[in-house]
Amino acid sequence: MKIMKFGGTSVGKPERMHQVAQLITKDAEPKIVVLSALSGTTNSLVEISNHLAKSDREAARQSIDKLEAHYRSFVLLLASGTEAQAKANAIVSEHFEFLNIILRISFSDALYKDILAQGELLSTKLFCVFLEEQGIDHQLLPALDFMSIDANGEPHVEAIRAKLTPILAQYASKKLFITQGYICKNARGEVDNLKRGGSDYTASLVAAAVNATVCEIWTDIDGMHNNDPRIVEKTNAIEQLSFDEAAELAYFGAKILHPTCIWPAQQENVPVKLLNTMQPEAVGTVITKEAGSVGIKAVAAKDGIIAIKIKSSRMLLAYGFLRKVFEVFEKYKTSIDMITTSEVAVSVTIDSAEFLKEIVQELEPFGHVEVETNQSIVSIVGNEIAKTESVLQKLFIAINEIPVTMVSYGGSHHNISLLVPNEYRTKTLQLLNSGLFGL
Ligand code: ADP
Numbered sequence: 001m002k003i004m005k006f007g008g009t010s011v012g013k014p015e016r017m018h019q020v021a022q023l024i025t026k027d028a029e030p031k032i033v034v035l036s037a038l039s040g041t042t043n044s045l046v047e048i049s050n051h052l053a054k055s056d057r058e059a060a061r062q063s064i065d066k067l068e069a070h071y072r073s074f075v076l077l078l079a080s081g082t083e084a085q086a087k088a089n090a091i092v093s094e095h096f097e098f099l100n101i102i103l104r105i106s107f108s109d110a111l112y113k114d115i116l117a118q119g120e121l122l123s124t125k126l127f128c129v130f131l132e133e134q135g136i137d138h139q140l141l142p143a144l145d146f147m148s149i150d151a152n153g154e155p156h157v158e159a160i161r162a163k164l165t166p167i168l169a170q171y172a173s174k175k176l177f178i179t180q181g182y183i184c185k186n187a188r189g190e191v192d193n194l195k196r197g198g199s200d201y202t203a204s205l206v207a208a209a210v211n212a213t214v215c216e217i218w219t220d221i222d223g224m225h226n227n228d229p230r231i232v233e234k235t236n237a238i239e240q241l242s243f244d245e246a247a248e249l250a251y252f253g254a255k256i257l258h259p260t261c262i263w264p265a266q267q268e269n270v271p272v273k274l275l276n277t278m279q280p281e282a283v284g285t286v287i288t289k290e291a292g293s294v295g296i297k298a299v300a301a302k303d304g305i306i307a308i309k310i311k312s313s314r315m316l317l318a319y320g321f322l323r324k325v326f327e328v329f330e331k332y333k334t335s336i337d338m339i340t341t342s343e344v345a346v347s348v349t350i351d352s353a354e355f356l357k358e359i360v361q362e363l364e365p366f367g368h369v370e371v372e373t374n375q376s377i378v379s380i381v382g383n384e385i386a387k388t389e390s391v392l393q394k395l396f397i398a399i400n401e402i403p404v405t406m407v408s409y410g411g412s413h414h415n416i417s418l419l420v421p422n423e424y425r426t427k428t429l430q431l432l433n434s435g436l437f438g439l
């Protein structure tokens, strides 16, 4: 069994969906195909929800109408026969009827998650109409029947496997399954999701749950690049990465992968391939257990970082000080990305301001607390970076003009992280592209 996940752009136009149908029928291996919402849909659903949260029903209605018009014209080119078109239109009507009903009920977090789920529900059902019209045998598997998260919002491979295995056994004669990325049920049994970009996470979790031969992530670029192609002009695709390297890049801002989507595939040792729907013959990137080569492979940047420094003369002799500091972050379920310490101070970074006020209040009894918002982490990733000749020298020469506020090196064998004020993020990535990769 193999998993093939197609992102928003890969299904965003009728002709792309036609191409996806070709890609998934190229070989006879049984498959679970995971689809995202059509590109732009989840953003529109967020926009609709924001209007509703502010009780601006008129603005919400306008956004809903605009989105519906987009789907009506999509359907016109997706299916050619009148019967398939009628089926596709009925699906669109059903989901937009739901969106129009919610205009009249009071907004809540649970409703917000229901709204966000419409995108993947629509894309998969419409795709199945096309497959049916083409006479391609398949089975739609509702992700809400087997994808789940616990009370902390975390998915578990075992829980997904326990639900998915009997469902697949029910369709023993089927070779092609279609399911929704991103959406799941939470511990309260409500519709929820795996956060933005979460379809990659669905693919990796399902791949781990069924012990797939491979988890293919089909997107709009030919694999993981050595630098952020949205920011830097000359970037190259990387042919091979280890799970550890890919996980660091995803977590530290390489948008091609959801931040935490690597661990399930890594846990079950399922190779992950990053492939380009628009250029299927390109080699892409293969992610496996082994790193392949030693040295710097890529850099990535993560924005919206907050640095917190706690200065305390008492820290000098006080064992247990760090534990007390970390307990505050644990209490507010806020994870720390970078950390540096000296005799009298400890600095950490977090990527969420949700509980910043509370955290700072609870840290204040330990010493003087300073907060810097609007920072970016720039991560340099590669296997056994420390063994790469004069790596630090090259790095710091390259970014000589950047006011680096924190450095983290040695925490893992494959990452050096720098904290820079956000306004220097682009320049840092550009300088590293020439200084480290000669591009
Ligand atoms: P999908 O909709 O298929 O999930 P995404 O937009 O989530 O696609 O991810 C693909 C995009 O990620 C690319 O178009 C590219 O702009 C961006 N990206 C950011 N960093 C990298 C990187 N290091 N390598 C490749 N793509 C990257």
Ligand code: ASP
Pocket: 007, 008, 036, 037, 042, 043, 119, 181, 182, 195, 196, 197, 198, 199, 200
């Ligand atoms: N549709 C969701 C999003 O836009 C999930 C995904 O595309 O991976 O975030």
Ligand code: MG
Pocket: 007, 197, 200, 255, 256, 257, 258
């Ligand atoms: Mg994505």
